[in-house]
Amino acid sequence: MNWKAIGIFDSGVGGLTVLKEIVRVLPQEDTIYLGDTARVPYGTKSPETVIRYSHQIAHYLQSQDIKLLVVACNTASAVALGSLSAELPVPVVGVIEPGAKAAVAATRTGKVGVIGTAGTIGSSAYTKAIKRINPDIEVVTRACPLFVPLAEEGWVDNEVARLTARIYLGDLREQGVDTLVLGCTHYPILKKVIAEVMGPGVTLVDSAEETTLTVAGILGEQDLLRPKGELGNHHYYVTDVPAGFIRVGNRFLGGNLGDVYQVDLEKDLQSGGSLEEAY
Numbered sequence: 320m321n322w323k324a325i326g327i328f329d330s331g332v333g334g335l336t337v338l339k340e341i342v343r344v345l346p347q348e349d350t351i352y353l354g355d356t357a358r359v360p361y362g363t364k365s366p367e368t369v370i371r372y373s374h375q376i377a378h379y380l381q382s383q384d385i386k387l388l389v390v391a392c393n394t395a396s397a398v399a400l401g402s403l404s405a406e407l408p409v410p411v412v413g414v415i416e417p418g419a420k421a422a423v424a425a426t427r428t429g430k431v432g433v434i435g436t437a438g439t440i441g442s443s444a445y446t447k448a449i450k451r452i453n454p455d456i457e458v459v460t461r462a463c464p465l466f467v468p469l470a471e472e473g474w475v476d477n478e479v480a481r482l483t484a485r486i487y488l489g490d491l492r493e494q495g496v497d498t499l500v501l502g503c504t505h506y507p508i509l510k511k512v513i514a515e516v517m518g519p520g521v522t523l524v525d526s527a528e529e530t531t532l533t534v535a536g537i538l539g540e541q542d543l544l545r546p547k548g549e550l551g552n553h554h555y556y557v558t559d560v561p562a563g564f565i566r567v568g569n570r571f572l573g574g575n576l577g578d579v580y581q582v583d584l585e586k587d588l589q590s591g592g593s594l595e596e597a598y
């Protein structure tokens with residue numbers, strides 16, 4: 320069981336920010352990443368659709384014999400984590416609880432901001448998770464949909480990014496939050512501009528870092544970690560042709576994206592996983 324891979328999925332390329340952190344902290348682990356590039360974005364879709372997509376992907380990764388599943392996508396974590404955990408035989412880790420936990424630990428004033436996609440913010444998943452830990456914390460939320468295309472375009476440190484951040488984050492700043500949860504896979508890519516706009520008194524919480532600690536904790540507790548000193552292999556699957564994923568993914572990971580395979584989730588699940596094409 321220890322030698323099995325960690326499965327990670329996202330609506331597209333953004334979840335590589337989570338994968339990067341997992342590989343940094345647990346370099347001995349194999350990973351299998353699936354980006355649903357044919358159907359991205361999830362952030363604008365209904366919960367029903369995101370739940371259906373998430374279950375298809377989870378089944379695919381389960382068929383690859385994983386030991387733990389990470390739902391790197393905040394939108395999918397917000398709406399599908401409960402049903403995925405109930406259905407899968409392996410531990411399922413989302414990004415919401417770890418992010419909420421870190422935000423509660425970080426805030427001094429008890430006023431926390433959360434930014435994410437329309438789907439994540441609409442679900443109130445972060446607000447509920449934070450209030451479950453400490454009901455006295457005030458949570459101010461804001462959907463920032465344009466941050467996703469900006470991160471993918473590489474416009475992360477220019478006037479457009481700065482202006483967008485000022486418009487989206489102005490209210491949160493004025494309301495005096497002292498902690499801001501980056502509740503979307505893409506937002507860590509824009510950390511510099513977000514930090515600039517929010518000012519030095521505001522702590523930015525990166526769900527990727529906290530999620531990795533949760534993954535390491537669960538694997539440790541269940542005696543599922545590979546021995547230290549091993550070097551894991553990393554496999555990447557996407558549902559559209561991989562060219563765009565490779566281009567943006569290399570930027571997100573700082574180069575070194577290995578082979579990327581295209582899969583057809585519906586056909587692949589029926590045929591037992593033999594329809595991949597390597598690029």
Ligand code: DGL
Pocket residue numbers: 329330331333334359360361362363391392393394395436439467502503504505
């Ligand atoms: N991965 C999504 C998230 O973290 C952002 C991109 C999308 O909308 O699909 O919510």
